[in-house]
Amino acid sequence: MSGLEEAERVELTVAAVAPGGHCVARVDGQVVFVRHALPGERVLAEVTEVHRGFVRADAVRVLEAAPDRVTPPCPYARPGRCGGCDLQHVAPDAQLSWKAAVVREQLVRLGGLTEADCDALGVRVTALPGGPLGWRSRVRYAVDAAGRAGLLKHRSHEVVPVDRCLIAHPAIQELPVLAVTGANWPDAEAVETVASTGGDVAVTAVATGSSHRVSGPERVRERAAGREWVLPTSSFWQVHPAAADTLVDAVLELADPRPGERAWDLYGGAGLFAAALAGRVGGTGRVTVVEAAGDGVAAARENLRDLPAVEVVAARVETALARRRVTGPVDVVVLDPPRTGAGKRVVRDVVAAGPRAVTYVACDPAAFARDVRVFAELGWRLVALRGYDLFPMTRHVELVGLLTPA
Structure with a gap:
């Protein structure tokens, strides 16, 4: 148990980036997760929370700055003020490297991948057009x-x-x-x-x-x-104006749906991916959307009513799979789960349906990595990965991965 107490200030040297917009430091062997810092910096940090095994802190003064530090453009992006932006103190290009490092660490620590696997995947994060400000719709x-x-x-x-x-x-x-x-x-x-x-x-x-x-x-x-x-207005939609088209392009590129194939769009929302899939599988193919939220189901049925190849199923994904509301065989599956991930049950049922490819759209690297490990235990592997900075200035990153039977 650390001797550090809440509101105590301590000088420390910052090490690697960590999930949640933090960097890692140590004080007398105790792990400290520091916000508003950069790797390599020497800072004066104020303890904000004390937990068993670690503490959280804010860098309230920078004693030795890293080259990638910039002045936050927003006066509220500082310790003790707005918590919405985690990385305004980081140069935009360095934010992409920061997020790629977090993705890589989660895939190795939670996903069971090796550093060589990550090298082969070329883990990186790409910026969207429009710059880091003025994007949130x-x-x-x-x-x-x-x-x-x-x-x-x-x-x-x-x-x-x-x-x-x-x-x-x-x-x-x-x-x-x-x-x-x-x-x-x-x-x-x-x-x-x-x-x-x-x-x-x-x-x-x-x-x-x-x-x-x-x-x-x-x-x-x-x-x-x-x-x-x-x-x-209450329905889910991507908050970056360029996000929807960016994700659709990535899903189509990786999944490569073909005429006549059957596809599932799980956690399908208003049916964004289903519409794109229907355009590829054609009139002889079939696309099934599964969505639980009532406003999402209504939006999908209204917006996709001109696509006879698309069926919308109103159900939780795990329930639809377990109770055979949707059944295989299926060729292509798009998984776009909430931040908690798909989970073992859904992954196992998807694999059991026998698709040739699963394209996984993820908004949380940790949940994605845990599901990648489950796929691996079932004989599947992650063969391609795209990272996109859909949320500039924040810690969040969007991933699109392609999984196939090994």
């Missing part, structure tokens, strides 16, 4: 007790009132929802904003058990995969 602002909209501190429910979020889409930055514009939300717990790729802008006030539209349409238009999508 959906922003949920929390509301404090005074009715001011803001963003949350790191690992906290405390609201930090802000006058602007620099990673928000320009149309969202212009909305009169923050206190600096005179806005006040005495009856709301949160304010949800959307700026769609179809040009729609909407604001919704959210309270316990209810919500009401403040401005903009009830349903917004998104453009991706050569189609226009219409969906409720």
